Amino acid sequence: MGNENKVALVTGASRGIGAAIAERLARDGFTVIVNYSGNVALAEELVQKIERDGGKALTAQADVSNAEAVSRMFDAAEAAFGGIDVLVNNAGIMQLSSIADADDAHFDRHVSVNLKGTFNTLREAAKRLRNGGRIINLSTSIIGLKLETYGVYAATKAAVEALTAIMSKEMRGRNITVNAVAPGPTATDLFLDGKSEELIARMAKMNPLERLGTPEDIAASVSFLAGPDGAWINGQVLRANGGII
Numbered sequence: 001m002g003n004e005n006k007v008a009l010v011t012g013a014s015r016g017i018g019a020a021i022a023e024r025l026a027r028d029g030f031t032v033i034v035n036y037s038g039n040v041a042l043a044e045e046l047v048q049k050i051e052r053d054g055g056k057a058l059t060a061q062a063d064v065s066n067a068e069a070v071s072r073m074f075d076a077a078e079a080a081f082g083g084i085d086v087l088v089n090n091a092g093i094m095q096l097s098s099i100a101d102a103d104d105a106h107f108d109r110h111v112s113v114n115l116k117g118t119f120n121t122l123r124e125a126a127k128r129l130r131n132g133g134r135i136i137n138l139s140t141s142i143i144g145l146k147l148e149t150y151g152v153y154a155a156t157k158a159a160v161e162a163l164t165a166i167m168s169k170e171m172r173g174r175n176i177t178v179n180a181v182a183p184g185p186t187a188t189d190l191f192l193d194g195k196s197e198e199l200i201a202r203m204a205k206m207n208p209l210e211r212l213g214t215p216e217d218i219a220a221s222v223s224f225l226a227g228p229d230g231a232w233i234n235g236q237v238l239r240a241n242g243g244i245i
């Protein structure tokens with residue numbers, strides 16, 4: 001069975017990896033809901049591009065850390081399309097700080113977007129995703145690399161991996177798979193902002209393929225897990241990172 005007549009919700013899809021995932025899933029045949037928090041212009045531009053290319057898409061504003069906003073977004077998706085088949089939890093933030101220097105606001109921001117945000121959409125999906133659906137959560141290869149200054153960020157993503165495995169079991173009987181994709185360094189604002197060219201070049205060479213990941217590389221992994229060929233993969237973390245770890 002293909003992806004036609006199926007609906008995919010991608011959080012944080014106005015730019016970066018989420019935008020590439022939305023475009024890829026639309027090309028795969030899904031009707032795509034492009035969630036964003038602040039960047040309405042970029043989200044609308046992406047929907048227009050998808051439609052120009054023959055796909056179907058719609059924007060949906062919601063701060064994923066706000067449980068009510070997430071619930072309303074699911075309501076709107078159900079009203080527009082009758083239900084959701086695929087949830088991609090991509091929205092996320094990353095700021096770097098040693099544990100010693102991380103203030104309460106740094107900790108709370110990461111927990112509220114990366115962990116609570118993922119929890120909010122998972123809880124709705126657990127109750128509302130159509131049987132046969134797929135959930136893909138974005139984690140990070142930093143969990144394996146354990147680099148200094150990534151502590152709070154990595155901790156929120158480790159929690160996302162725990163939710164992934166447990167929810168895959170809780171979906172028993174509904175033919176819904178739950179997996180995570182854990183990118184390595186990928187060329188988006190989140191990775192590039194605030195880093196020197198020298199540091200970016202050094203990090204790009206850390207993996208044996210000696211380049212940064214592209215948003216399209218990550219979208220290809222998500223496409224596999226969301227599509228027919230991913231059906232037997234469940235409760236797993238796929239590290240999409242060129243072999244960095």
Ligand SMILES: NC(=O)c1ccc[n+]([C@@H]2O[C@H](COP(=O)([O-])OP(=O)(O)OC[C@H]3O[C@@H](n4cnc5c(N)ncnc54)[C@H](OP(=O)(O)O)[C@@H]3O)[C@@H](O)[C@H]2O)c1
Nearest residue numbers: 012014015016017037038039063064091092186188190191
């Ligand atoms: N880039 C990397 O190297 C890398 C590596 C490993 C894992 N990841 C993970 O991959 C995911 C995507 O990262 P990226 O690099 O594409 O980041 P990005 O370029 O900074 O884009 C982040 C996206 O998330 C959205 N967003 C942020 N906070 C949100 C909120 N509270 N509610 C809804 N949407 C929100 C943003 O929307 P607005 O534009 O509206 O603000 C934007 O569309 C993240 O979960 C990240 O942790 C990235």
